[in-house]
Each structure stands twice: as structure tokens, then as C-alpha cells.
Amino acid sequence: MKVLVLSGENHRFNLSAPIIAEFLSSDSDLYVETTDDKDALKSLDGNDAVVFGTGFTRTERKDDGTVERFDDLTSDQEAGLFAFVEAGGGLVGIHGTAWWIPSRTVPLIGGHANWHPPGLTFNVEIDDESHPITDGVGTFEVDDEIYMSAWDPGIHVLASAEWAEKRHPLAWTQSFGKGRVFYTALGHGPDTFERPAMQKLMTQGTRWAAAA
Numbered sequence: 001m002k003v004l005v006l007s008g009e010n011h012r013f014n015l016s017a018p019i020i021a022e023f024l025s026s027d028s029d030l031y032v033e034t035t036d037d038k039d040a041l042k043s044l045d046g047n048d049a050v051v052f053g054t055g056f057t058r059t060e061r062k063d064d065g066t067v068e069r070f071d072d073l074t075s076d077q078e079a080g081l082f083a084f085v086e087a088g089g090g091l092v093g094i095h096g097t098a099w100w101i102p103s104r105t106v107p108l109i110g111g112h113a114n115w116h117p118p119g120l121t122f123n124v125e126i127d128d129e130s131h132p133i134t135d136g137v138g139t140f141e142v143d144d145e146i147y148m149s150a151w152d153p154g155i156h157v158l159a160s161a162e163w164a165e166k167r168h169p170l171a172w173t174q175s176f177g178k179g180r181v182f183y184t185a186l187g188h189g190p191d192t193f194e195r196p197a198m199q200k201l202m203t204q205g206t207r208w209a210a211a212a
Contacts (some may be wrong), residue, residue: 001029001048008054010072011096011181012189019193020051020094020202027203030210038073042080049210050092052081053187056101061166069100080109086177092202095187098149109183110174111151117122119145119188122161124170132204133142133152133173133182135160140197146170147185159184160208173208181207 004026007017017034025032031075047124058072073081085091085108087096106112121143126134146163152174169183184203186192193199 001031001207003032003045003049003051003206003210004031004040004044004047005032006038006040006054007034008038008144010054010058011089013053013055013094013096016053016094016187016190016193017051019190020053022086023199024051024203024206027207029207030203031208032071039075039083041073041077041113044080044084044089047084047089049092049206050084050093051092051206052097053100055096056098057098069103078105081100085179085181088178089178090206090211091176091181091183092144092206092209093181093183095145095147095185098147098173098183098185107152108181110155110177110181111149111169111183113147113185115148116145117163119143119149122146124159124161124186126159127157127169131156131158131173133171133201133208135204136202137197137201140195142186142192142195142198144186145188145190145191149185157205171205173205180211182206182209 005021073102098197155172155174157169160167
């Protein structure tokens with residue numbers, strides 16, 4: 001299985017991408033390539049899955065303190081990603097992939113978020129222990145952000161965390177066309193991807209997405 005990890009400074013994913021690529025490469029089933037060239041999305045032929053954590057939008061703060069958001073992908077780059085998954089490719093979306101995204105991209109990811117409480121230490125609990133992605137993954141602790149997500153009721157929630165006496169999904173799957181999507185809201189910083197349980201979740205999630 002060939003996997004492309006798209007790195008980039010948006011959401012500081014350039015700090016996490018090398019760690020992800022390293023532990024994915026240790027799986028004998030996965031051949032992993034890393035790039036920060038977003039034009040790679042225009043034609044993903046030959047890949048079985050793409051790991052995408054730089055997001056669809058970027059934030060710029062103006063001199064007066066206000067925030068403005070812009071598309072981070074060109075229309076051709078975005079169209080290439082959609083076409084790849086719809087035709088049967090796998091997508092592994094991470095953290096900022098669902099942050100302040102335009103409505104046209106929500107069906108691909110299955111949900112979105114635009115707020116979270118301050119970062120904290122919490123337990124990630126597995127909701128479906130029988131899924132191939134969560135096989136052998138137990139409850140684990142992270143220092144991260146808990147996104148307050150809105151999500152399609154059709155997604156399959158794999159893991160969640162509790163905040164303010166409510167459960168919030170942090171990992172899920174869904175289909176898009178002929179392809180498979182695995183998304184995790186975890187991953188604000190590289191420390192999360194140093195956790196063995198997270199590495200197992202990501203590796204199995206990538207293999208699952210790539211096998212569509």
C-alpha cells in the first residue's frame with residue numbers, strides 16, 4: 001500500500017508529519033512518501049491513501065487583531081483530493097482538517113469544528129473495540145484539544161472523550177463515493193503522535209482507509 005503524507009506549516013502539521021511518516025513506514029504493508037507540495041493532490045494516481053493534516057483553510061491575523069480565513073488549497077488541488085477519494089482512494093484526516101472548513105468539504109470529512117476549550121490532559125476512550133482500526137487499542141491519555149464538533153449522524157464513531165459532562169467524538173470513519181475516510185480530531189501537536197496507542201490507531205486507520 002502506498003501512502004502520501006502531505007506536510008505543511010498550516011496547523012503546524014510540519015512538526016507532526018515526519019513522526020507520522022516514520023511510524024507508518026515501520027509497518028511492512030505501507031510504503032510512505034512525504035511532501036509539502038500541495039500540487040501533489042491534483043493527481044494522486046498510484047497512491048492508496050493520503051494523510052492530510054494541513055486543512056482546507058488557513059487563518060491570518062490582521063494588525064487590528066481580527067482574524068480572516070482563506071482557502072488553503074486551490075480549486076484544482078481540492079478537486080483532486082475529492083476525486084481521489086470518490087474513486088476509491090483512502091483519506092486520513094487529522095485535527096485541523098476539519099477546523100473552520102467550508103460547507104462544500106463537510107461531506108468529505110463527515111463533520112467540522114470551530115471551537116474548543118483550552119488544551120488539556122484527558123483520556124481518549126474507545127467506543128468500538130471490534131473495529132479493525134481500534135483493534136488492540138485501549139484507553140490512552142493525551143495532552144491535546146477536544147474539538148466541539150458537529151457531525152453527520154451517519155459517521156461511525158470509534159473514539160471519544162468527555163468534557164463538560166458530555167461525550168465528544170475524536171475519531172470516526174465514513175465512506176465517500178467508493179473511498180474510505182478515517183478522521184481524528186486529535187493531533188494539535190507532535191506529542192500526541194509520540195504515544196504508542198495513537199501510533200497504533202493511526203497505522204491501523206491508514207491501512208483500513210487504503211484498503212478501500
